[in-house]
Structure formats: structure tokens, C-alpha cells
Amino acid sequence: MKKILIALVMLCGVYSAQAIKFIHGPYLQAVTETEATIMWVTDAKALSWVEVAPDDGTNFYHVERPRYYQTYLGKRVYGTLHQVRITGLEPGKRYRYAISSKEVIDVKGHRVTYGHVATTRVYGKSKHGIIPTLDPKKESIQFIVLNDIHANQDKLNALLNTYEEGKTDMFFYNGDMVSMVPTEQVLFDGFVNASIDRFAKKVPFYLVRGNHETRGLFATSFLDYFPTTTNKPYYTLKHGDVFFIVLDGGEDKPDSCLEYYETAEYDKYRMEEAEWLKKVVESDECKSAKYRVVLMHMPPIGGKNMWHGPKHAGECFFPILNKANITVMISGHTHRYSYNTPDTTDAEFPILVNGNKTALKANVDAEGIKVDVIDTTGAVKKSHTFK
Ligand SMILES: [Fe+2]
Numbered sequence: 001m002k003k004i005l006i007a008l009v010m011l012c013g014v015y016s017a018q019a020i021k022f023i024h025g026p027y028l029q030a031v032t033e034t035e036a037t038i039m040w041v042t043d044a045k046a047l048s049w050v051e052v053a054p055d056d057g058t059n060f061y062h063v064e065r066p067r068y069y070q071t072y073l074g075k076r077v078y079g080t081l082h083q084v085r086i087t088g089l090e091p092g093k094r095y096r097y098a099i100s101s102k103e104v105i106d107v108k109g110h111r112v113t114y115g116h117v118a119t120t121r122v123y124g125k126s127k128h129g130i131i132p133t134l135d136p137k138k139e140s141i142q143f144i145v146l147n148d149i150h151a152n153q154d155k156l157n158a159l160l161n162t163y164e165e166g167k168t169d170m171f172f173y174n175g176d177m178v179s180m181v182p183t184e185q186v187l188f189d190g191f192v193n194a195s196i197d198r199f200a201k202k203v204p205f206y207l208v209r210g211n212h213e214t215r216g217l218f219a220t221s222f223l224d225y226f227p228t229t230t231n232k233p234y235y236t237l238k239h240g241d242v243f244f245i246v247l248d249g250g251e252d253k254p255d256s257c258l259e260y261y262e263t264a265e266y267d268k269y270r271m272e273e274a275e276w277l278k279k280v281v282e283s284d285e286c287k288s289a290k291y292r293v294v295l296m297h298m299p300p301i302g303g304k305n306m307w308h309g310p311k312h313a314g315e316c317f318f319p320i321l322n323k324a325n326i327t328v329m330i331s332g333h334t335h336r337y338s339y340n341t342p343d344t345t346d347a348e349f350p351i352l353v354n355g356n357k358t359a360l361k362a363n364v365d366a367e368g369i370k371v372d373v374i375d376t377t378g379a380v381k382k383s384h385t386f387k
Helices: 003-017 154-161 183-197 216-224 265-282 284-288 308-322
Strands: 023-027 034-056 066-068 080-085 094-108 109-119 129-132 139-145 169-175 203-205 235-239 242-247 289-297 328-331 339-341 350-352 358-365 366-373 380-387
Touching: 023 094, 023 129, 023 183, 023 308, 034 109, 034 129, 066 080, 080 094, 080 216, 080 284, 139 154, 154 358, 235 284, 242 265, 242 284, 265 284, 284 358, 289 308
Parallel strands: 139 169, 169 203, 242 289, 289 328, 328 350
Antiparallel strands: 023 034, 034 066, 034 080, 034 094, 094 109, 094 129, 139 358, 235 242, 339 350, 358 366, 366 380
16 A cells, blocks of 8 residues: 555656746747758756758658757757757758757756656647758749837737748848847747747748847847857858848947946947958859848948947948948838938948838849838838849
């Protein structure tokens, strides 16, 4: 009787224990022609992995699928934020993926005690995520740009209606998606969760850092949530005929501004970024592309009314970009649409500024880049074509 009682108590212990759960994600980041990062968050510390299978019609459990772990200096790491890099993929292909997290209950010395495993169900066709690798040979692509959402969910959800399943290749979030980053939760509540609900398990978003994303305690964790191929918030990617250059303009006011409480050093940062940009525009990948599109949150426009941040960004980047045959720069920040021709700025290319209540939908093919400015009702307010 005593043995049965002990067994019952043990069983109750097992079944009443809270199983580990996914609380955010998964979402794609830093997708390239051959690699991608899968991100998610669990409610307890866990050792995590991703299984990857080609999208070839086989059952996910047809064969053992390769597993990828998050590692640091050769060691598999555990935590609540999971960032797993998948490598060795082929350009222009679709891969299915499943995520798993094994709870780490206790660590004593070198011994690790594990608990439950959470895993995504991959029995059904739509249960798994998709990695669509970039393809420099794709004949036509579509990308969508949103900016200055400042965590407004109604506006974000309305503008995400521009997403066309099977047609939209990627989103660019062109800065100020939130107003401040005091906690991890603000990022997920502000725009990441809505993106996951709509597309981000199977279509990537590329984040362009806005001046508001530089603010708050969690601002220095930016790359933990939005990793890039350069390990900086400025990077490049190539898809179809477009070579994209993502720039980080930093803060908008002088570094000495009281509002920054002695924490800003963006002049030096922009100058370092300019050195990187010089190498980028000299690369074959940049030179050989049909179109070169620059994304930067703050537009260096407005002459004498320009604030220090965008003005200095223009001084750092325009001399380099002006020699690189840039097709168009896309910005936000002003909360107002404007189209700035080269005769009105120091740039030798147009600067298209998207407002805070519209999305830009760009369809690109050999004929050009056709950009529609679409409002929250889905109406096309303006159109531009860049050749
Ligand atoms: Fe801004």
C-alpha cells in the first residue's frame, strides 16, 4: 500500500508539473540565399533545436531530419530566447522547419537535469514553418515597407493587409516600430507578435533601426532579437534584381542632447558605418545588380530645418552613395509622405519618404520597381516607378 501511495504521489508530481511552453514565435530573421535564423521565446530555460526538411512533399517524419542548435564557441547554449542559425541551404528554395525546446530544470556543476520538451506539431501540412531562401535569379519580387508604427496595433494590422500570401517575398520595417524598448515584451506586443500571426513564420521581415529603437534599457539587446549577417544594424541583402543596403542613421539630435543622458555616441558610429559602406558599394554584388535600394529610417532632407542626426547621416553616406548609382532611398521618420528629387537634397538619387499611415508595396521586375503607396483602407494613394 505504501509503495502504491509513493507511486501515486510521484505520478501526480509528474503530471502537475507545468510543461514548458513557447510564448513567442517562431519568426524568421536574417534570411539569405543559403542561411536563416529561427527565433522564439520559451517560458522557461531550455536547450533548443530546429529540424529542417526540404519542401518536397515527403512527410516530415519520412526520415531523420538534421538538427541545428544555438551554439557559442562550440557549446550548445540554453536560455529563454532562442536564436538558431540554419546553414547550408540552397538559393531560391523552400524548406520546412520544426522547433523544439527541452526544459533545463537544474544545473549543478557540469550536470544538467532536463524536464519536458515543447515541440511544434508537424503532422499537418500547415503546422510547420517555412524558410524561403533568397534568390538572386528570381525574375520578379515583391517587398513591402512599413515604418513609424509606434506600437499602434490597429494601424499595424490594417497595413499588414497589404501582405499577399505566395507573392510577398519580404517586409522591411523601416524604423520606429516601437517608441522605446524598455522590455522584451514591448517588442513582441509592439510589432513582432502581430507579424508572427500574419506572416513571419514563413516570410522574413528585415528591421531597419529607427531612432526610437535606440532608446530604453533593452535597446542594447537589439541584435539578440533581430540578428543580422554583419552583427550590426546595418547590412545588405540581394533578392531578384535588387541589392538592398540597410543603413542605421542612429539618433536624431546631437549626441550631447540632455534627452540622451550622456549615453549617445552616434557621430562616431555613423562614421564607422560609412567605412563599411565604402566597401559595400565597391562589391561586385552591389555593382552588378540591376537596382540598388537603400533603406534608412531618417531621411537627410529639409535643408536648414534638418536635425543633426539625419544631417550628419547625409554628410557621412551621400558622398559614398552618390558614386554608387543608387536607384532610390526609402525612409520614414517624418510621419508624412514626401518624394524628394535630387535637385532638392544633397543626394543624387530620389528619396521616397513613407508616412506613418501608409505602406509601400513594391513590385520589381526587368521593367522597373513599381511602388504603390497604400493606406489603411487598401487604397492606392500614389505610385512611383524607378528604373
Ligand atoms: Fe523616427
